[in-house]
Amino acid sequence: MENNGPLGFFDSGVGGTSIWKEVIQLLPYENSIYLADSRNAPYGEKPVKEIIALCKKNTDRLLEMGCKIIVVACNTATTNAIDYLRSNYHVPFIGIEPAIKPAALSSKTKFIGILATKGTLSSALFSKTSELYKENITIVEVVGQGLVDLIEQGAHESPEMELHLRTLLKPMLIAQIDYLVLGCSHYPYLLPVLRKIFPPGVTIIDSGEAVARQTRKVLAENNLLHEAGAIGKHTLFSNSDPAILSHLVNAKQNGYTVSYLEF
Incomplete structure:
Protein backbone atom coordinates (compact mmCIF):
# COMPACT_ATOMS: atom_id res chain seq x y z
CA MET A 1 0.00 0.00 0.00
CA GLU A 2 1.37 3.45 -0.96
CA ASN A 3 1.91 5.67 2.06
CA ASN A 4 0.99 8.75 -0.01
CA GLY A 5 -2.51 7.38 -0.71
CA PRO A 6 -5.36 9.35 0.85
CA LEU A 7 -7.13 8.63 4.12
CA GLY A 8 -10.70 7.53 3.41
CA PHE A 9 -13.70 8.58 5.49
CA PHE A 10 -17.39 7.81 5.22
CA ASP A 11 -20.50 8.64 7.20
CA SER A 12 -24.27 8.62 6.76
CA GLY A 13 -23.97 12.27 5.75
CA VAL A 14 -22.19 15.41 6.88
CA GLY A 15 -21.79 14.58 10.59
CA GLY A 16 -18.59 12.57 10.24
CA THR A 17 -16.80 15.77 9.26
CA SER A 18 -16.59 16.41 13.03
CA ILE A 19 -14.26 13.37 13.17
CA TRP A 20 -12.55 14.20 9.86
CA LYS A 21 -11.62 17.71 11.11
CA GLU A 22 -9.85 16.27 14.17
CA VAL A 23 -7.92 13.73 12.07
CA ILE A 24 -6.67 16.17 9.44
CA GLN A 25 -5.69 18.64 12.16
CA LEU A 26 -3.51 15.99 13.84
CA LEU A 27 -2.15 14.67 10.51
CA PRO A 28 -1.62 17.81 8.38
CA TYR A 29 0.46 16.13 5.64
CA GLU A 30 -2.13 13.45 4.83
CA ASN A 31 -4.49 13.75 1.87
CA SER A 32 -8.09 12.70 2.44
CA ILE A 33 -11.31 11.74 0.69
CA TYR A 34 -14.64 12.02 2.53
CA LEU A 35 -17.93 10.45 1.41
CA ALA A 36 -21.16 11.92 2.81
CA ASP A 37 -23.85 9.31 2.17
CA SER A 38 -26.59 11.90 2.87
CA ARG A 39 -29.06 10.23 0.53
CA ASN A 40 -29.23 7.30 2.96
CA ALA A 41 -29.13 9.28 6.22
CA PRO A 42 -29.80 8.46 8.95
CA TYR A 43 -28.28 4.98 9.29
CA GLY A 44 -29.52 4.74 12.89
CA GLU A 45 -33.06 3.70 11.95
CA LYS A 46 -32.05 1.00 9.43
CA PRO A 47 -31.78 -2.80 9.91
CA VAL A 48 -28.27 -4.22 10.40
CA LYS A 49 -28.20 -5.93 6.97
CA GLU A 50 -28.86 -2.62 5.23
CA ILE A 51 -26.23 -0.79 7.32
CA ILE A 52 -23.62 -3.41 6.34
CA ALA A 53 -24.59 -3.13 2.65
CA LEU A 54 -24.21 0.67 2.76
CA CYS A 55 -20.84 0.39 4.51
CA LYS A 56 -19.67 -2.07 1.85
CA LYS A 57 -20.77 0.31 -0.93
CA ASN A 58 -18.90 3.23 0.64
CA THR A 59 -15.79 1.15 1.33
CA ASP A 60 -15.66 -0.15 -2.25
CA ARG A 61 -15.82 3.41 -3.61
CA LEU A 62 -13.05 4.67 -1.29
CA LEU A 63 -10.81 1.74 -2.23
CA GLU A 64 -11.41 2.47 -5.93
CA MET A 65 -10.05 5.96 -5.15
CA GLY A 66 -6.86 4.47 -3.68
CA CYS A 67 -7.45 5.03 0.04
CA LYS A 68 -4.85 3.38 2.30
CA ILE A 69 -6.96 3.33 5.48
CA ILE A 70 -10.67 3.86 6.14
CA VAL A 71 -12.17 5.77 9.03
CA VAL A 72 -15.75 4.71 9.63
CA ALA A 73 -16.81 8.18 10.85
CA CYS A 74 -20.23 6.98 11.99
CA ASN A 75 -21.13 5.39 15.31
CA THR A 76 -24.03 3.34 13.90
CA ALA A 77 -21.85 1.98 11.08
CA THR A 78 -19.04 1.13 13.50
CA THR A 79 -21.19 -0.65 16.07
CA ASN A 80 -23.06 -2.65 13.41
CA ALA A 81 -20.56 -3.25 10.59
CA ILE A 82 -16.92 -2.84 11.70
CA ASP A 83 -16.41 -6.58 12.32
CA TYR A 84 -17.76 -7.39 8.86
CA LEU A 85 -15.51 -4.78 7.21
CA ARG A 86 -12.37 -5.94 9.02
CA SER A 87 -13.09 -9.57 8.09
CA ASN A 88 -13.72 -8.87 4.41
CA TYR A 89 -11.18 -6.20 3.43
CA HIS A 90 -7.41 -5.96 3.78
CA VAL A 91 -7.00 -2.27 4.63
CA PRO A 92 -6.96 -1.04 8.23
CA PHE A 93 -10.29 0.31 9.55
CA ILE A 94 -10.73 2.86 12.33
CA GLY A 95 -14.12 2.80 14.04
CA ILE A 96 -15.82 5.10 16.53
CA GLU A 97 -18.01 4.25 19.47
CA PRO A 98 -19.41 6.30 22.34
CA ALA A 99 -16.75 7.30 24.91
CA ASP A 206 -17.23 13.23 21.81
CA SER A 207 -14.86 10.77 20.14
CA GLY A 208 -13.04 13.04 17.66
CA GLU A 209 -9.65 13.47 19.39
CA ALA A 210 -9.44 9.80 20.39
CA VAL A 211 -10.20 8.71 16.81
CA ALA A 212 -7.52 11.07 15.46
CA ARG A 213 -4.90 9.63 17.84
CA GLN A 214 -5.91 6.07 16.97
CA THR A 215 -5.69 6.85 13.24
CA ARG A 216 -2.14 8.19 13.65
CA LYS A 217 -1.17 5.12 15.72
CA VAL A 218 -2.54 2.62 13.16
CA LEU A 219 -0.89 4.48 10.24
CA ALA A 220 2.45 4.39 12.07
CA GLU A 221 2.10 0.67 12.93
CA ASN A 222 1.42 -0.14 9.27
CA ASN A 223 4.19 2.15 7.92
CA LEU A 224 1.55 4.22 6.14
CA LEU A 225 2.27 7.68 7.56
CA HIS A 226 2.79 10.32 4.88
CA GLU A 227 6.25 11.86 5.04
CA ALA A 228 6.31 15.53 6.05
CA GLY A 229 6.14 17.80 3.03
CA ALA A 230 3.29 19.59 1.32
CA ILE A 231 0.14 20.18 3.36
CA GLY A 232 -2.52 17.60 2.52
CA LYS A 233 -5.28 18.08 -0.04
CA HIS A 234 -8.85 17.25 0.90
CA THR A 235 -11.72 16.21 -1.36
CA LEU A 236 -15.25 15.76 -0.03
CA PHE A 237 -18.20 14.24 -1.88
CA SER A 238 -21.94 14.13 -1.20
CA ASN A 239 -24.55 12.07 -3.03
CA SER A 240 -27.12 14.73 -2.10
CA ASP A 241 -26.89 18.54 -2.15
CA PRO A 242 -23.20 19.33 -1.38
CA ALA A 243 -23.96 22.90 -0.21
CA ILE A 244 -24.46 21.97 3.49
CA LEU A 245 -21.30 19.84 3.47
CA SER A 246 -19.37 22.73 1.91
CA HIS A 247 -20.73 25.16 4.52
CA LEU A 248 -19.93 22.92 7.51
CA VAL A 249 -16.27 22.47 6.52
CA ASN A 250 -15.89 26.11 5.38
CA ALA A 251 -14.65 24.75 2.06
CA LYS A 252 -13.97 28.00 0.18
CA GLN A 253 -11.92 29.56 2.95
CA ASN A 254 -9.96 26.35 3.58
CA GLY A 255 -9.40 25.42 -0.07
CA TYR A 256 -11.22 22.08 0.12
CA THR A 257 -12.91 20.56 -2.95
CA VAL A 258 -16.55 19.67 -2.31
CA SER A 259 -18.68 18.14 -5.06
CA TYR A 260 -21.63 15.92 -5.90
CA LEU A 261 -20.83 12.27 -6.56
CA GLU A 262 -23.13 9.39 -7.43
CA PHE A 263 -22.36 6.47 -5.08
Missing part, protein backbone atom coordinates in the same frame (compact mmCIF):
# COMPACT_ATOMS: atom_id res chain seq x y z
CA ILE A 100 -18.52 5.69 27.86
CA LYS A 101 -15.32 4.74 29.71
CA PRO A 102 -13.92 8.24 30.42
CA ALA A 103 -17.38 9.50 31.42
CA ALA A 104 -18.06 6.54 33.73
CA LEU A 105 -14.64 6.78 35.40
CA SER A 106 -14.82 10.57 35.90
CA SER A 107 -18.45 11.02 36.96
CA LYS A 108 -19.00 12.38 40.47
CA THR A 109 -22.81 12.15 40.47
CA LYS A 110 -22.65 8.59 39.08
CA PHE A 111 -25.23 9.58 36.46
CA ILE A 112 -24.04 9.93 32.87
CA GLY A 113 -26.02 10.52 29.69
CA ILE A 114 -25.57 8.89 26.27
CA LEU A 115 -27.19 10.63 23.31
CA ALA A 116 -27.04 8.29 20.31
CA THR A 117 -29.04 6.80 17.45
CA LYS A 118 -31.33 3.81 17.89
CA GLY A 119 -28.90 1.76 15.76
CA THR A 120 -25.99 2.46 18.12
CA LEU A 121 -27.88 2.02 21.39
CA SER A 122 -29.39 -1.31 20.28
CA SER A 123 -26.12 -2.74 18.91
CA ALA A 124 -24.25 -5.66 20.50
CA LEU A 125 -21.01 -3.65 20.66
CA PHE A 126 -22.64 -0.79 22.58
CA SER A 127 -24.34 -3.25 24.94
CA LYS A 128 -21.03 -5.02 25.63
CA THR A 129 -19.23 -1.72 26.37
CA SER A 130 -21.95 -0.25 28.58
CA GLU A 131 -22.28 -3.49 30.61
CA LEU A 132 -18.70 -2.99 31.83
CA TYR A 133 -19.67 0.22 33.65
CA LYS A 134 -23.33 -0.24 34.61
CA GLU A 135 -22.51 -1.68 38.05
CA ASN A 136 -21.31 1.59 39.60
CA ILE A 137 -23.00 4.10 37.34
CA THR A 138 -26.48 4.90 36.04
CA ILE A 139 -26.49 5.44 32.28
CA VAL A 140 -29.36 7.56 30.98
CA GLU A 141 -29.77 6.62 27.31
CA VAL A 142 -31.64 8.91 24.91
CA VAL A 143 -32.30 8.13 21.24
CA GLY A 144 -31.60 11.26 19.20
CA GLN A 145 -34.79 10.89 17.15
CA GLY A 146 -34.83 13.37 14.26
CA LEU A 147 -31.51 15.05 15.11
CA VAL A 148 -29.52 13.74 12.12
CA ASP A 149 -32.26 14.84 9.73
CA LEU A 150 -32.21 18.41 11.10
CA ILE A 151 -28.39 18.57 10.95
CA GLU A 152 -28.45 17.26 7.36
CA GLN A 153 -30.79 20.16 6.54
CA GLY A 154 -28.34 22.65 8.08
CA ALA A 155 -30.72 23.38 10.97
CA HIS A 156 -28.32 22.42 13.78
CA GLU A 157 -28.56 25.81 15.54
CA SER A 158 -32.19 26.56 14.73
CA PRO A 159 -34.94 27.34 17.31
CA GLU A 160 -36.63 24.12 16.15
CA MET A 161 -33.51 22.12 17.09
CA GLU A 162 -33.26 23.73 20.53
CA LEU A 163 -36.92 23.04 21.30
CA HIS A 164 -36.60 19.44 20.11
CA LEU A 165 -33.44 18.86 22.18
CA ARG A 166 -34.97 20.34 25.34
CA THR A 167 -37.79 17.79 25.06
CA LEU A 168 -35.50 14.84 24.26
CA LEU A 169 -32.98 15.58 27.01
CA LYS A 170 -35.46 16.10 29.87
CA PRO A 171 -34.63 12.66 31.43
CA MET A 172 -30.94 13.62 31.59
CA LEU A 173 -31.68 16.99 33.20
CA ILE A 174 -33.96 15.33 35.77
CA ALA A 175 -31.26 12.73 36.57
CA GLN A 176 -28.68 15.54 37.00
CA ILE A 177 -26.04 13.89 34.86
CA ASP A 178 -22.55 15.39 35.06
CA TYR A 179 -21.22 13.83 31.81
CA LEU A 180 -22.92 13.72 28.43
CA VAL A 181 -21.45 11.34 25.85
CA LEU A 182 -22.24 12.14 22.22
CA GLY A 183 -22.77 8.82 20.48
CA CYS A 184 -23.16 10.03 16.90
CA SER A 185 -20.58 11.89 14.80
CA HIS A 186 -23.28 14.38 13.73
CA TYR A 187 -23.85 15.54 17.32
CA PRO A 188 -20.71 17.69 17.92
CA TYR A 189 -22.43 20.21 15.62
CA LEU A 190 -25.02 20.57 18.41
CA LEU A 191 -22.48 21.72 21.03
CA PRO A 192 -23.56 25.41 21.05
CA VAL A 193 -27.20 24.39 21.69
CA LEU A 194 -26.31 21.66 24.19
CA ARG A 195 -24.25 24.13 26.23
CA LYS A 196 -27.32 26.37 26.44
CA ILE A 197 -29.49 23.50 27.71
CA PHE A 198 -27.15 21.90 30.27
CA PRO A 199 -25.70 23.63 33.35
CA PRO A 200 -21.98 24.58 33.18
CA GLY A 201 -20.98 21.63 35.39
CA VAL A 202 -21.90 19.07 32.71
CA THR A 203 -18.91 17.85 30.68
CA ILE A 204 -19.70 16.91 27.07
CA ILE A 205 -17.50 14.25 25.45
Whole structure:
Protein backbone atom coordinates (compact mmCIF):
# COMPACT_ATOMS: atom_id res chain seq x y z
CA MET A 1 0.00 0.00 0.00
CA GLU A 2 1.37 3.45 -0.96
CA ASN A 3 1.91 5.67 2.06
CA ASN A 4 0.99 8.75 -0.01
CA GLY A 5 -2.51 7.38 -0.71
CA PRO A 6 -5.36 9.35 0.85
CA LEU A 7 -7.13 8.63 4.12
CA GLY A 8 -10.70 7.53 3.41
CA PHE A 9 -13.70 8.58 5.49
CA PHE A 10 -17.39 7.81 5.22
CA ASP A 11 -20.50 8.64 7.20
CA SER A 12 -24.27 8.62 6.76
CA GLY A 13 -23.97 12.27 5.75
CA VAL A 14 -22.19 15.41 6.88
CA GLY A 15 -21.79 14.58 10.59
CA GLY A 16 -18.59 12.57 10.24
CA THR A 17 -16.80 15.77 9.26
CA SER A 18 -16.59 16.41 13.03
CA ILE A 19 -14.26 13.37 13.17
CA TRP A 20 -12.55 14.20 9.86
CA LYS A 21 -11.62 17.71 11.11
CA GLU A 22 -9.85 16.27 14.17
CA VAL A 23 -7.92 13.73 12.07
CA ILE A 24 -6.67 16.17 9.44
CA GLN A 25 -5.69 18.64 12.16
CA LEU A 26 -3.51 15.99 13.84
CA LEU A 27 -2.15 14.67 10.51
CA PRO A 28 -1.62 17.81 8.38
CA TYR A 29 0.46 16.13 5.64
CA GLU A 30 -2.13 13.45 4.83
CA ASN A 31 -4.49 13.75 1.87
CA SER A 32 -8.09 12.70 2.44
CA ILE A 33 -11.31 11.74 0.69
CA TYR A 34 -14.64 12.02 2.53
CA LEU A 35 -17.93 10.45 1.41
CA ALA A 36 -21.16 11.92 2.81
CA ASP A 37 -23.85 9.31 2.17
CA SER A 38 -26.59 11.90 2.87
CA ARG A 39 -29.06 10.23 0.53
CA ASN A 40 -29.23 7.30 2.96
CA ALA A 41 -29.13 9.28 6.22
CA PRO A 42 -29.80 8.46 8.95
CA TYR A 43 -28.28 4.98 9.29
CA GLY A 44 -29.52 4.74 12.89
CA GLU A 45 -33.06 3.70 11.95
CA LYS A 46 -32.05 1.00 9.43
CA PRO A 47 -31.78 -2.80 9.91
CA VAL A 48 -28.27 -4.22 10.40
CA LYS A 49 -28.20 -5.93 6.97
CA GLU A 50 -28.86 -2.62 5.23
CA ILE A 51 -26.23 -0.79 7.32
CA ILE A 52 -23.62 -3.41 6.34
CA ALA A 53 -24.59 -3.13 2.65
CA LEU A 54 -24.21 0.67 2.76
CA CYS A 55 -20.84 0.39 4.51
CA LYS A 56 -19.67 -2.07 1.85
CA LYS A 57 -20.77 0.31 -0.93
CA ASN A 58 -18.90 3.23 0.64
CA THR A 59 -15.79 1.15 1.33
CA ASP A 60 -15.66 -0.15 -2.25
CA ARG A 61 -15.82 3.41 -3.61
CA LEU A 62 -13.05 4.67 -1.29
CA LEU A 63 -10.81 1.74 -2.23
CA GLU A 64 -11.41 2.47 -5.93
CA MET A 65 -10.05 5.96 -5.15
CA GLY A 66 -6.86 4.47 -3.68
CA CYS A 67 -7.45 5.03 0.04
CA LYS A 68 -4.85 3.38 2.30
CA ILE A 69 -6.96 3.33 5.48
CA ILE A 70 -10.67 3.86 6.14
CA VAL A 71 -12.17 5.77 9.03
CA VAL A 72 -15.75 4.71 9.63
CA ALA A 73 -16.81 8.18 10.85
CA CYS A 74 -20.23 6.98 11.99
CA ASN A 75 -21.13 5.39 15.31
CA THR A 76 -24.03 3.34 13.90
CA ALA A 77 -21.85 1.98 11.08
CA THR A 78 -19.04 1.13 13.50
CA THR A 79 -21.19 -0.65 16.07
CA ASN A 80 -23.06 -2.65 13.41
CA ALA A 81 -20.56 -3.25 10.59
CA ILE A 82 -16.92 -2.84 11.70
CA ASP A 83 -16.41 -6.58 12.32
CA TYR A 84 -17.76 -7.39 8.86
CA LEU A 85 -15.51 -4.78 7.21
CA ARG A 86 -12.37 -5.94 9.02
CA SER A 87 -13.09 -9.57 8.09
CA ASN A 88 -13.72 -8.87 4.41
CA TYR A 89 -11.18 -6.20 3.43
CA HIS A 90 -7.41 -5.96 3.78
CA VAL A 91 -7.00 -2.27 4.63
CA PRO A 92 -6.96 -1.04 8.23
CA PHE A 93 -10.29 0.31 9.55
CA ILE A 94 -10.73 2.86 12.33
CA GLY A 95 -14.12 2.80 14.04
CA ILE A 96 -15.82 5.10 16.53
CA GLU A 97 -18.01 4.25 19.47
CA PRO A 98 -19.41 6.30 22.34
CA ALA A 99 -16.75 7.30 24.91
CA ILE A 100 -18.52 5.69 27.86
CA LYS A 101 -15.32 4.74 29.71
CA PRO A 102 -13.92 8.24 30.42
CA ALA A 103 -17.38 9.50 31.42
CA ALA A 104 -18.06 6.54 33.73
CA LEU A 105 -14.64 6.78 35.40
CA SER A 106 -14.82 10.57 35.90
CA SER A 107 -18.45 11.02 36.96
CA LYS A 108 -19.00 12.38 40.47
CA THR A 109 -22.81 12.15 40.47
CA LYS A 110 -22.65 8.59 39.08
CA PHE A 111 -25.23 9.58 36.46
CA ILE A 112 -24.04 9.93 32.87
CA GLY A 113 -26.02 10.52 29.69
CA ILE A 114 -25.57 8.89 26.27
CA LEU A 115 -27.19 10.63 23.31
CA ALA A 116 -27.04 8.29 20.31
CA THR A 117 -29.04 6.80 17.45
CA LYS A 118 -31.33 3.81 17.89
CA GLY A 119 -28.90 1.76 15.76
CA THR A 120 -25.99 2.46 18.12
CA LEU A 121 -27.88 2.02 21.39
CA SER A 122 -29.39 -1.31 20.28
CA SER A 123 -26.12 -2.74 18.91
CA ALA A 124 -24.25 -5.66 20.50
CA LEU A 125 -21.01 -3.65 20.66
CA PHE A 126 -22.64 -0.79 22.58
CA SER A 127 -24.34 -3.25 24.94
CA LYS A 128 -21.03 -5.02 25.63
CA THR A 129 -19.23 -1.72 26.37
CA SER A 130 -21.95 -0.25 28.58
CA GLU A 131 -22.28 -3.49 30.61
CA LEU A 132 -18.70 -2.99 31.83
CA TYR A 133 -19.67 0.22 33.65
CA LYS A 134 -23.33 -0.24 34.61
CA GLU A 135 -22.51 -1.68 38.05
CA ASN A 136 -21.31 1.59 39.60
CA ILE A 137 -23.00 4.10 37.34
CA THR A 138 -26.48 4.90 36.04
CA ILE A 139 -26.49 5.44 32.28
CA VAL A 140 -29.36 7.56 30.98
CA GLU A 141 -29.77 6.62 27.31
CA VAL A 142 -31.64 8.91 24.91
CA VAL A 143 -32.30 8.13 21.24
CA GLY A 144 -31.60 11.26 19.20
CA GLN A 145 -34.79 10.89 17.15
CA GLY A 146 -34.83 13.37 14.26
CA LEU A 147 -31.51 15.05 15.11
CA VAL A 148 -29.52 13.74 12.12
CA ASP A 149 -32.26 14.84 9.73
CA LEU A 150 -32.21 18.41 11.10
CA ILE A 151 -28.39 18.57 10.95
CA GLU A 152 -28.45 17.26 7.36
CA GLN A 153 -30.79 20.16 6.54
CA GLY A 154 -28.34 22.65 8.08
CA ALA A 155 -30.72 23.38 10.97
CA HIS A 156 -28.32 22.42 13.78
CA GLU A 157 -28.56 25.81 15.54
CA SER A 158 -32.19 26.56 14.73
CA PRO A 159 -34.94 27.34 17.31
CA GLU A 160 -36.63 24.12 16.15
CA MET A 161 -33.51 22.12 17.09
CA GLU A 162 -33.26 23.73 20.53
CA LEU A 163 -36.92 23.04 21.30
CA HIS A 164 -36.60 19.44 20.11
CA LEU A 165 -33.44 18.86 22.18
CA ARG A 166 -34.97 20.34 25.34
CA THR A 167 -37.79 17.79 25.06
CA LEU A 168 -35.50 14.84 24.26
CA LEU A 169 -32.98 15.58 27.01
CA LYS A 170 -35.46 16.10 29.87
CA PRO A 171 -34.63 12.66 31.43
CA MET A 172 -30.94 13.62 31.59
CA LEU A 173 -31.68 16.99 33.20
CA ILE A 174 -33.96 15.33 35.77
CA ALA A 175 -31.26 12.73 36.57
CA GLN A 176 -28.68 15.54 37.00
CA ILE A 177 -26.04 13.89 34.86
CA ASP A 178 -22.55 15.39 35.06
CA TYR A 179 -21.22 13.83 31.81
CA LEU A 180 -22.92 13.72 28.43
CA VAL A 181 -21.45 11.34 25.85
CA LEU A 182 -22.24 12.14 22.22
CA GLY A 183 -22.77 8.82 20.48
CA CYS A 184 -23.16 10.03 16.90
CA SER A 185 -20.58 11.89 14.80
CA HIS A 186 -23.28 14.38 13.73
CA TYR A 187 -23.85 15.54 17.32
CA PRO A 188 -20.71 17.69 17.92
CA TYR A 189 -22.43 20.21 15.62
CA LEU A 190 -25.02 20.57 18.41
CA LEU A 191 -22.48 21.72 21.03
CA PRO A 192 -23.56 25.41 21.05
CA VAL A 193 -27.20 24.39 21.69
CA LEU A 194 -26.31 21.66 24.19
CA ARG A 195 -24.25 24.13 26.23
CA LYS A 196 -27.32 26.37 26.44
CA ILE A 197 -29.49 23.50 27.71
CA PHE A 198 -27.15 21.90 30.27
CA PRO A 199 -25.70 23.63 33.35
CA PRO A 200 -21.98 24.58 33.18
CA GLY A 201 -20.98 21.63 35.39
CA VAL A 202 -21.90 19.07 32.71
CA THR A 203 -18.91 17.85 30.68
CA ILE A 204 -19.70 16.91 27.07
CA ILE A 205 -17.50 14.25 25.45
CA ASP A 206 -17.23 13.23 21.81
CA SER A 207 -14.86 10.77 20.14
CA GLY A 208 -13.04 13.04 17.66
CA GLU A 209 -9.65 13.47 19.39
CA ALA A 210 -9.44 9.80 20.39
CA VAL A 211 -10.20 8.71 16.81
CA ALA A 212 -7.52 11.07 15.46
CA ARG A 213 -4.90 9.63 17.84
CA GLN A 214 -5.91 6.07 16.97
CA THR A 215 -5.69 6.85 13.24
CA ARG A 216 -2.14 8.19 13.65
CA LYS A 217 -1.17 5.12 15.72
CA VAL A 218 -2.54 2.62 13.16
CA LEU A 219 -0.89 4.48 10.24
CA ALA A 220 2.45 4.39 12.07
CA GLU A 221 2.10 0.67 12.93
CA ASN A 222 1.42 -0.14 9.27
CA ASN A 223 4.19 2.15 7.92
CA LEU A 224 1.55 4.22 6.14
CA LEU A 225 2.27 7.68 7.56
CA HIS A 226 2.79 10.32 4.88
CA GLU A 227 6.25 11.86 5.04
CA ALA A 228 6.31 15.53 6.05
CA GLY A 229 6.14 17.80 3.03
CA ALA A 230 3.29 19.59 1.32
CA ILE A 231 0.14 20.18 3.36
CA GLY A 232 -2.52 17.60 2.52
CA LYS A 233 -5.28 18.08 -0.04
CA HIS A 234 -8.85 17.25 0.90
CA THR A 235 -11.72 16.21 -1.36
CA LEU A 236 -15.25 15.76 -0.03
CA PHE A 237 -18.20 14.24 -1.88
CA SER A 238 -21.94 14.13 -1.20
CA ASN A 239 -24.55 12.07 -3.03
CA SER A 240 -27.12 14.73 -2.10
CA ASP A 241 -26.89 18.54 -2.15
CA PRO A 242 -23.20 19.33 -1.38
CA ALA A 243 -23.96 22.90 -0.21
CA ILE A 244 -24.46 21.97 3.49
CA LEU A 245 -21.30 19.84 3.47
CA SER A 246 -19.37 22.73 1.91
CA HIS A 247 -20.73 25.16 4.52
CA LEU A 248 -19.93 22.92 7.51
CA VAL A 249 -16.27 22.47 6.52
CA ASN A 250 -15.89 26.11 5.38
CA ALA A 251 -14.65 24.75 2.06
CA LYS A 252 -13.97 28.00 0.18
CA GLN A 253 -11.92 29.56 2.95
CA ASN A 254 -9.96 26.35 3.58
CA GLY A 255 -9.40 25.42 -0.07
CA TYR A 256 -11.22 22.08 0.12
CA THR A 257 -12.91 20.56 -2.95
CA VAL A 258 -16.55 19.67 -2.31
CA SER A 259 -18.68 18.14 -5.06
CA TYR A 260 -21.63 15.92 -5.90
CA LEU A 261 -20.83 12.27 -6.56
CA GLU A 262 -23.13 9.39 -7.43
CA PHE A 263 -22.36 6.47 -5.08
